[in-house]
Amino acid sequence: MPVTANEELLDYATSCALPTPWAQFTLHAFVEHATGKEHLAMTLGDIGDGEPVLARVHSECLTGDVLFSQRCDCGAQLEGALRKIAAEGRGILLYLRQEGRGIGLVNKMRAYRLQEAGVDTVEANLQLGFHADARNYTLCQPMFAQFGITRLRLMTNNPRKIDALEKLGIEVAERVPLLVNRNAFNNSYLNTKEAKLGHLMTPLAEAVAEDGEL
Numbered sequence: 583m584p585v586t587a588n589e590e591l592l593d594y595a596t597s598c599a600l601p602t603p604w605a606q607f608t609l610h611a612f613v614e615h616a617t618g619k620e621h622l623a624m625t626l627g628d629i630g631d632g633e634p635v636l637a638r639v640h641s642e643c644l645t646g647d648v649l650f651s652q653r654c655d656c657g658a659q660l661e662g663a664l665r666k667i668a669a670e671g672r673g674i675l676l677y678l679r680q681e682g683r684g685i686g687l688v689n690k691m692r693a694y695r696l697q698e699a700g701v702d703t704v705e706a707n708l709q710l711g712f713h714a715d716a717r718n719y720t721l722c723q724p725m726f727a728q729f730g731i732t733r734l735r736l737m738t739n740n741p742r743k744i745d746a747l748e749k750l751g752i753e754v755a756e757r758v759p760l761l762v763n764r765n766a767f768n769n770s771y772l773n774t775k776e777a778k779l780g781h782l783m784t785p786l787a788e789a790v791a792e793d794g795e796l
């Protein structure tokens with residue numbers, strides 16, 4: 583019998599072991615009622631003890647996460663987050679199926695074509711008739727609740743993500759920067775995220791010392 587995480591939004595479907603190069607995680611699947619999309623959680627260690635949990639809320643980026651694209655920092659952020667969780671032996675990564683900041687893969691590719699013609703990542707979304715960021719984090723609430731998690735140490739550079747989670751009643755006790763893989767292909771994309779989307783791209787001194795991050 584599937585456990586119901588939130589009757590209105592999604593069902594908890596199943597779980598299995600997921601060995602990775604860094605740790606053996608448990609992979610959990612949820613199915614969203616409205617769309618049928620399969621959202622995932624990767625967990626490690628004792629995460630339901632009430633202490634803030636090292637967490638990543640990662641939005642799907644097929645090109646970056648799977649196809650090694652250097653146009654963005656997504657693949658490196660995904661790996662970096664899993665490495666940090668493995669190093670602590672405790673944490674959770676939510677993998678949300680909202681590709682392309684919520685506009686889908688085909689539209690993201692259309693946005694990339696516009697970017698090749700000179701517009702930035704935000705303007706490209708607007709020219710296609712979408713919001714700059716069409717994502718919704720509502721599902722995070724029942725997903726975290728499934729594991730008894732209410733307090734996070736969230737790995738992100740995105741203050742809007744923190745605001746969205748706190749509006750859902752999830753406390754972000756600490757922001758852990760995740761600055762990885764700045765390169766010649768994604769440099770202006772990352773600059774646009776900082777200038778137009780409010781991302782915090784200045785490394786904390788202790789993070790640089792700890793991880794040698796950018």
Ligand SMILES: Nc1nc2c(ncn2[C@@H]2O[C@H](COP(=O)(O)OP(=O)(O)OP(=O)(O)O)[C@@H](O)[C@H]2O)c(=O)[nH]1
Pocket residue numbers: 639640641642643644654655656659680681682683684685689690693694703707737738739740743760775781
């Ligand atoms: N529309 C659009 N989506 C993109 C583009 N580049 C990456 N994405 C998507 O953006 C999402 C990741 O957004 P980011 O802004 O990198 O990350 P974030 O989650 O907002 O912030 P961090 O937590 O700091 O990583 C994924 O869904 C990607 O598919 C782009 O040029 N256009």
Ligand SMILES: [Zn+2]
Pocket residue numbers: 643645646647654655656657
């Ligand atoms: Zn990406």
